Amino acid sequence: xxxxxxxxxxxxxxxxxxxxxxxxxxxxxxxxxxxxxxxxxxxxxxxxxxxxxxxxxxxxxxxxxxxxxxxxxxxxxxxxxxxxxxxxxxxxxxxxxxxxxxxxxxxxxxxxxxxxxxxxxxxxxxxxxxxxxxxxxxxxxxxxxxxxxxxxxxxxxxxxxxxxxxxxxxxxxxxxxxxxxxxx
Numbered sequence: 794x795x796x797x798x799x800x801x802x803x804x805x806x807x808x809x810x811x812x813x814x815x816x817x818x819x820x821x822x823x824x825x826x827x828x829x830x831x832x833x834x835x836x837x838x839x840x841x842x843x844x845x846x847x848x849x850x851x852x853x854x855x856x857x858x859x860x861x862x863x864x865x866x867x868x869x870x871x872x873x874x875x876x877x878x879x880x881x882x883x884x885x886x887x888x889x890x891x892x893x894x895x896x897x898x899x900x901x902x903x904x905x906x907x908x909x910x911x912x913x914x915x916x917x918x919x920x921x922x923x924x925x926x927x928x929x930x931x932x933x934x935x936x937x938x939x940x941x942x943x944x945x946x947x948x949x950x951x952x953x954x955x956x957x958x959x960x961x962x963x964x965x966x967x968x969x970x971x972x973x974x975x976x977x
Contacts, residue, residue, distance in 0.1 A: 796931060796932075797932040798928070798929050798930065799926055799927070799929070799930045799931075799932065799934075799935050799949055799959050800929065800949065801932075802932070802959060802964060802967055803928070803956075803957035803958060803959045804832075804839075804957055804958050804959075804960060805956065805957045806843070806851070806955060806957050808832060809828060809839060809843055809957070809958055810825040810828035810841070811824065811828075811842065811843045811844070811845050811851075812842055812843075812844060812845070812855075813844070813845055813847075813913070814844050814845065814846055814847075814852060814853065814912075814913050814917065815912060815913070815914065817909060817911065817912060818860070818863050818908055818909050818910070818911045818913065819909040820913075821842045821844075821855055821860075821913055822860075824842060825839060825841075825842050836963070837960070837966070839960075840856065840945070840962075841854055841855060841856040841857070841945065841946060841958075842854070843948075843955075843958065844913050844914070844917045850954070850955065851920075851948060851955040852917075852919070853913070853914070853918055853919050853920070854917065854918050854946070855913065855916070855917050855918065856918065856945060856946075859916055859917065859918050862916060863908050863915075863916040864904050864905060864907075864908035865904065865908075866911075920948055923938060923942055924942070924944060924946075924948055925947065925949075925950050926938060926947045926949055926950065927949075927950055927951070928949050928950065928951050928956060928957070935947060935964060936964060936968075939961050939964060944961070945961050946958050946959060946961060947959045
């Protein structure tokens with residue numbers, strides 16, 4: 794079997810949900826829905842949105858967690874504390890934070906109304922260096938990055954420009970298919 798490389802499994806940028814960094818959260822959701830409608834129904838639907846700067850280059854990502862956090866801005870202050878974002882807490886402590894910080898105290902309709910108009914650039918995730926991978930990198934390098942950094946996707950580059958996205962779900966499907974083929 795031919796050695797698989799990243800570009801064999803990536804979703805090209807042209808097939809992925811994208812939105813301008815000046816767009817609203819609502820615009821991002823509509824972009825996601827539109828790209829899902831056009832995407833190959835045999836593949837897992839998109840769960841994230843890539844954010845483009847004024848030059849059309851990828852400058853950020855919005856995943857499911859980012860979207861939910863955008864609805865409750867108090868998370869920004871809570872998680873911006875030094876080191877807080879990477880700590881693990883007990884369930885009891887997490888529940889106490891919900892009450893102490895008055896998270897989600899406003900009715901969902903009001904939260905969603907305000908959140909829908911938030912600008913993408915205010916809550917998007919700015920990718921770190923290890924979230925980028927060259928299109929000709931081997932699949933084992935990609936798998937290592939996905940596992941060691943616990944990423945849901947990697948941005949695929951060609952000569953420094955993002956040309957696509959490698960999703961964990963596509964890598965998982967590839968591995969599962971290879972395992973099943975070994976048992977035949």
